[in-house]
Amino acid sequence: MKLAIQTSSGDYALGLIDGTGQLVNAISRAPDTAAAKNIGTLYSALMQKAGKETSALTGVMVDLGPGGLSSTRAGVSFANALSYGANLTLTGVSALEATMLDAKRKTDRPILAMRPSPGGACFWAYYEAGHSVASGCEAPDQLFSRLATEGKAFALAGPLRRIGTEALRATAAEQIDIPAADLACFAKTTPILPITNGTLTYLEPITNMDGAHHIAAKDLAS
DSSP states (O other): OEEEEEOSSSSEEEEEEOTTSOEEEEEEEOTTSTGGGOHHHHHHHHHHHHTOOGGGOOEEEEEOOSSOHHHHHHHHHHHHHHHHHHTOEEEEEOHHHHHHHHHHTTOSSOEEEEEEOGGGOEEEEEEETTEEEEEEEEOHHHHHHHHHHHTOOOEEEEOHHHHOOHHHHHOOSEEEEOSSOOGGGGGGSOOBOOEEETTEEEOOOOOSTTSTTSOOOOOTTO
């Protein structure tokens, strides 16, 4: 059984995923509540709800973002500490890929998964048949303008109310609002492996689209 941790969006969520990839227990809280300020409190509540001990876990899966940096760091730090202390396997999850997998259950179109970034920009990844073909971080107006000239039929997915630009409201693309991807999608994501430094393995949040876990940003027409 694996623990799934998601703290990069507006709501914190933890869940247990069994050996078949099914989400069997989950708990979530808005991050502005007192209980959610301590991820350990949520973890204890989840395990109590499931009637499980840490010894029942075989691994930890944590959302690396992109998303809220402080909250993502909190979730990743907890995952690093728990996996180290309990000798559990550790893997990361891309929030954009999880968003795509959630949206894929609702549409057959190619999917543009988006997450807000500081300064009015957005992290994005474009998926065709479930595979990322391009990604980047830029102002959404600029991205939508380029897509409009290419005449692509796709679906936008992500916390669209938080993006909320005029270009988004004007686009003819199918829009699927996903503030936080369902934890059940975690089991279907491409695992992001931890960094090894001597005997220590750990994960770091995704803070830019030029990192090792993403293909380089490129024009969708290329």
